[in-house]
Amino acid sequence: MIRNLKTLGVALCAVLALTAVVASAASAAKYTAASYPTTGTGESPVGNDTFKTEAGTVECKSHFEGTLTEASATLTVKPTYTNCRAFGFLEASVEMNGCHYQFTEATFTTADEFHAVVHFLCTTSATKTKVKAGTCELEIGEQSPGGVVNITNNTAAGDVSVKAAVTGIKYTVTQDGFGCPFGGTGAKEGGTYTQDAAVTFDSTNGATIDVG
Numbered sequence: 001m002i003r004n005l006k007t008l009g010v011a012l013c014a015v016l017a018l019t020a021v022v023a024s025a026a027s028a029a030k031y032t033a034a035s036y037p038t039t040g041t042g043e044s045p046v047g048n049d050t051f052k053t054e055a056g057t058v059e060c061k062s063h064f065e066g067t068l069t070e071a072s073a074t075l076t077v078k079p080t081y082t083n084c085r086a087f088g089f090l091e092a093s094v095e096m097n098g099c100h101y102q103f104t105e106a107t108f109t110t111a112d113e114f115h116a117v118v119h120f121l122c123t124t125s126a127t128k129t130k131v132k133a134g135t136c137e138l139e140i141g142e143q144s145p146g147g148v149v150n151i152t153n154n155t156a157a158g159d160v161s162v163k164a165a166v167t168g169i170k171y172t173v174t175q176d177g178f179g180c181p182f183g184g185t186g187a188k189e190g191g192t193y194t195q196d197a198a199v200t201f202d203s204t205n206g207a208t209i210d211v212g
């Protein structure tokens with residue numbers, strides 16, 4: 001009887017382990033294209049993408065670009081921000097300085113929809129993205145914030161839509177001059193990056209791109 005129970009226990013463990021592997025394989029997704037290399041680009045107007053800090057918001061015209069050389073579990077997206085306004089100032093700038101986003105761990109949620117984890121990576125750990133507006137200046141370094149990036153396959157169009165809902169962003173205020181609404185310089189937490197509407201990524205060579 002004991003031997004039978006032990007055998008049953010081993011068999012049950014094996015089944016559970018196999019189930020976990022199958023479930024993991026089923027939920028894991030890759031960023032793919034119909035041909036390689038393929039570059040996808042997307043844009044959104046001022047006001048759609050909002051980086052919120054304790055001093056207020058940063059809003060810019062946004063351009064995104066990502067290139068796939070093969071099917072991959074990660075996707076590097078390089079942003080460019082222009083026509084910026086921030087913290088009540090009509091003019092601002094966002095200098096990426098080689099920093100970019102990396103989407104990983106795309107997991108299936110429902111029909112043609114996935115959630116991806118986002119990481120903020122830079123050329124070196126010392127490199128920072130700088131946001132400047134009037135007498136205010138802040139820096140954003142490498143990190144893996146919370147929240148998700150929602151990705152939807154637009155099967156009929158052969159492209160994907162991306163909508164960010166990122167939370168817990170860390171940043172450092174390096175200048176808090178006269179008229180700047182920050183509560184002093186130093187390390188801050190709790191920033192968010194959200195998009196009011198999804199940004200569509202189209203390939204530049206006509207190849208279909210998707211997650212799956």
